[in-house]
Amino acid sequence: MAAVTTSTERSLNKLAIVGVLIITMIFLAPIYWIASTAFKPRNLATTIPPTVMFQPEISPFVKLFTKRSQLRTAPTPEQYAAAPWWERLVFDGGEKVVRSGRGEVQWSGYPSRFMNSLIVAITSTILAVGMGTFTAYGFSRFKIKGEQDLLFFILSTRMLPPVVVAIPMFLMYRVVGLNDTHWGLIILYTAFNLSFSVWLMKGFMDEIPKEYEEAALVDGYTRMEAFFKIVLPEAATGIAATAVFCFITAWNEYAFALIMTNRRAQTAPPFIPSQVGSGLSDWTVIAAGTFLFLLPVAIFTFLLRNHLLRGMSFGAIRK
Amino acid sequence: MTQIELRGVQKFFGAVQVIKDLNLKIDDNEFIVLLGQSGCGKTTTLRAIAGLETIDGGDVLIDGKPVQHLKAADRDIAMVFQSFSLYPHMSVYENIAFPLRAMRKSKAEIDGEVRSVAKVLQITDLLGKKPSALSGGDMQRVAIGRALVRRPKAMLMDEPIGALDAKLREEMRAEIKRLHIKQGSTTIYVTHDQIEAMSLADRIVIMHEGVLQQVGSPSDVYTHPANLFVAQFVGSPVMNVANAAVTMNGSGARVTVDGAAEGFLFPSELVGQLDAANVGQDRLALGIRPEGVMVSREAADGYLPVEAHIIEPLGSYDIVDLKVGAQMLRARTRSGFVGKPGVQVFAKLDPAQAHFFDTTSGNSLGVRL
Numbered sequence: 001m002a003a004v005t006t007s008t009e010r011s012l013n014k015l016a017i018v019g020v021l022i023i024t025m026i027f028l029a030p031i032y033w034i035a036s037t038a039f040k041p042r043n044l045a046t047t048i049p050p051t052v053m054f055q056p057e058i059s060p061f062v063k064l065f066t067k068r069s070q071l072r073t074a075p076t077p078e079q080y081a082a083a084p085w086w087e088r089l090v091f092d093g094g095e096k097v098v099r100s101g102r103g104e105v106q107w108s109g110y111p112s113r114f115m116n117s118l119i120v121a122i123t124s125t126i127l128a129v130g131m132g133t134f135t136a137y138g139f140s141r142f143k144i145k146g147e148q149d150l151l152f153f154i155l156s157t158r159m160l161p162p163v164v165v166a167i168p169m170f171l172m173y174r175v176v177g178l179n180d181t182h183w184g185l186i187i188l189y190t191a192f193n194l195s196f197s198v199w200l201m202k203g204f205m206d207e208i209p210k211e212y213e214e215a216a217l218v219d220g221y222t223r224m225e226a227f228f229k230i231v232l233p234e235a236a237t238g239i240a241a242t243a244v245f246c247f248i249t250a251w252n253e254y255a256f257a258l259i260m261t262n263r264r265a266q267t268a269p270p271f272i273p274s275q276v277g278s279g280l281s282d283w284t285v286i287a288a289g290t291f292l293f294l295l296p297v298a299i300f301t302f303l304l305r306n307h308l309l310r311g312m313s314f315g316a317i318r319k
Numbered sequence: 320m321t322q323i324e325l326r327g328v329q330k331f332f333g334a335v336q337v338i339k340d341l342n343l344k345i346d347d348n349e350f351i352v353l354l355g356q357s358g359c360g361k362t363t364t365l366r367a368i369a370g371l372e373t374i375d376g377g378d379v380l381i382d383g384k385p386v387q388h389l390k391a392a393d394r395d396i397a398m399v400f401q402s403f404s405l406y407p408h409m410s411v412y413e414n415i416a417f418p419l420r421a422m423r424k425s426k427a428e429i430d431g432e433v434r435s436v437a438k439v440l441q442i443t444d445l446l447g448k449k450p451s452a453l454s455g456g457d458m459q460r461v462a463i464g465r466a467l468v469r470r471p472k473a474m475l476m477d478e479p480i481g482a483l484d485a486k487l488r489e490e491m492r493a494e495i496k497r498l499h500i501k502q503g504s505t506t507i508y509v510t511h512d513q514i515e516a517m518s519l520a521d522r523i524v525i526m527h528e529g530v531l532q533q534v535g536s537p538s539d540v541y542t543h544p545a546n547l548f549v550a551q552f553v554g555s556p557v558m559n560v561a562n563a564a565v566t567m568n569g570s571g572a573r574v575t576v577d578g579a580a581e582g583f584l585f586p587s588e589l590v591g592q593l594d595a596a597n598v599g600q601d602r603l604a605l606g607i608r609p610e611g612v613m614v615s616r617e618a619a620d621g622y623l624p625v626e627a628h629i630i631e632p633l634g635s636y637d638i639v640d641l642k643v644g645a646q647m648l649r650a651r652t653r654s655g656f657v658g659k660p661g662v663q664v665f666a667k668l669d670p671a672q673a674h675f676f677d678t679t680s681g682n683s684l685g686v687r688l
Contacts, residue, residue, distance in 0.1 A: 211404035214371050217391040218398040218475075219465070220421030233408040 031294065037287035042093050045283045059089035060284035066090065067098040067106040093282070110289055113271040118296065119182055120267055121250040124189035128246045129239060131190070132197025137231065139198070140205035151202070154195045162192060163255050170259050180261045188260070189250040197242050204238025205231070240307035244300060251297055268293050321347055321472040321505040322382055323368060329376030330363055337363050339529040341377070345507065350499050352520035353509045360529040361509045365475050368507065370394050381472060392421070397466035401478040403458045405450035411461050412446040418469040436468045439498070456487045463498070473505040481510065492518060513553050517541070525549050547681040550606050550674060556638050559612070561646040562678065563605035565593055574605055574668070579644025583668045584621045586688055593675065596684040604676040609638060611672030612650035614657065615665040622665035627657045641666055
């Protein structure tokens with residue numbers, strides 16, 4: 001192929017760049033909206049047309065983390081002067097921070113919900129990817145009776161829309177006492193992600209040549225040692241890609257979290273919208289909660305971006 | 320000191336028997352080459368010795384002890400794979416050190432042994448590199464290093480240079496031979512390339528469809544093939560094989576190739592030896608390598624007139640197809656000896672290089688003239 005680009009190729013290239021820019025903007029617009037709203041004063045959050053230029057403030061985050069109620073009367077100057085800087089931000093918004101009898105600030109439900117989300121998503125991801133990796137290795141390396149049927153059965157668990165089984169699951173969970181528990185959600189998300197994890201990992205395992213392990217076997221290692229020393233490092237890319245997908249699914253899950261949990265094990269997704277009616281209907285607080293909620297997935301995905309890219313194009317390229 | 324013995328080894332893949340009653344004894348320090356076409360069971364045999372494949376019958380003995388129930392790790396055997404199988408996430412150093420770590424050796428010991436093996440293979444400057452940064456030849460050197468470093472009882476090599484290009488293959492062939500002479504360990508080498516087999520082996524084991532055909536030194540296998548398969552598999556260009564009839568004619572025997580008007584002159588002992596073999600004329604085949612067909616430009620005693628058909632100039636020599644009756648006999652001549660296709664030349668067969676086979680069983684009749 002000649003290294004000369006024709007003028008049609010050049011203009012096609014430009015067109016492609018413009019297309020990519022437009023798509024990127026479409027994807028980033030809601031994120032910009034949430035991020036900007038999270039730093040807006042409350043009175044600017046709902047203006048039409050939207051306010052683009054404003055003095056960013058962190059009052060939405062203060063309100064997000066504290067329990068607060070509407071002010072009936074404006075705070076006295078003494079109260080205002082005695083309040084720490086962050087409490088004044090709440091006063092400015094027409095609300096006050098709720099304190100206990102001993103004057104301690106009461107936390108809102110958000111931090112614990114956020115922790116719940118982390119606990120549930122991380123644990124279920126580890127379980128789903130771990131079990132999926134072992135299962136995929138077994139399917140990939142050993143002759144298993146009815147292998148195709150078993151794999152199809154595993155996949156078939158994804159064929160029903162999950163919400164269809166929400167009510168029976170809810171009743172089952174109530175009987176066995178898994179309602180509103182971390183383990184309840186962890187088991188649910190693990191089961192949900194497992195089929196995906198098995199299938200994706202099977203693809204990656206099939207790509208790792210058998211000879212690597214055989215070489216390790218004749219080099220004096222047991223199959224288990226060969227698995228941990230040779231297969232796992234080789235499968236790192238696949239494991240990372242699978243983990244990202246499982247984590248995102250578990251982190252974002254809304255319907256089951258809403259039905260199965262209400263307080264102790266509630267995750268952030270059902271909690272955030274419930275804040276619309278807490279105190280004033282304050283969209284800046286919702287945006288702040290959503291903004292923080294976006295971060296873990298963004299960080300996780302960013303850290304594993306190289307693996308992820310390979311995971312996405314997996315199967316398209318032969319080594 | 321390592322001897323390996325296979326006794327009545329059987330192996331099935333489903334209903335297909337890939338190794339049929341294999342018996343083989345390999346001596347200490349011997350370089351054995353398993354030679355055969357792909358699918359003949361040679362690699363399966365190697366893997367069975369390594370412990371990567373279970374066997375369905377018979378015994379695999381290492382130093383007289385049956386090992387067929389031992390895991391690969393417990394057989395103390397090293398293997399070099401065709402695909403090299405270097406661990407991609409480890410450096411060359413780590414690759415070579417890997418078998419030593421399984422033996423739980425100390426850091427200093429490992430370091431010493433890795434470096435000494437690297438020195439022998441002249442790969443010391445590659446130790447820090449990742450396998451992906453190596454050339455094919457260097458990868459194979461590292462793979463051999465990984466196999467040697469443990470000083471295993473035996474080395475198994477599965478087409479170790481099959482994936483390299485022709486020139487590199489020749490280089491590595493010489494290197495493997497040099498290493499074997501220097502290190503001296505019992506080696507079993509699998510290949511489908513008869514030149515590799517001839518140049519490396521102390522003894523060649525030829526397999527076909529899971530059955531051992533012949534075991535012998537390269538020259539033995541070449542000059543005294545046990546059957547038609549070996550005769551035509553070993554040697555390039557391939558041995559001429561033609562149905563033939565033998566008659567007594569005055570002072571000597573005449574061997575007439577299928578459809579030819581006249582027969583080639585052979586010593587009269589041939590008739591006696593064939594009678595002893597007790598094979599009917601209709602089942603008799605003559606085999607002769609191209610260098611056993613002698614060509615003359617002038618008529619001479621014992622030479623028959625034949626027509627040259629195709630001439631393949633191969634540089635150092637020519638291969639000339641001679642039409643004899645219904646058959647083509649390929650002869651090896653000096654370059655340019657036969658001027659052009661279509662000319663008449665004269666041919667004679669060297670009785671010492673002639674082989675006679677039973678076409679039904681394919682076996683050699685063991686005629687030595």
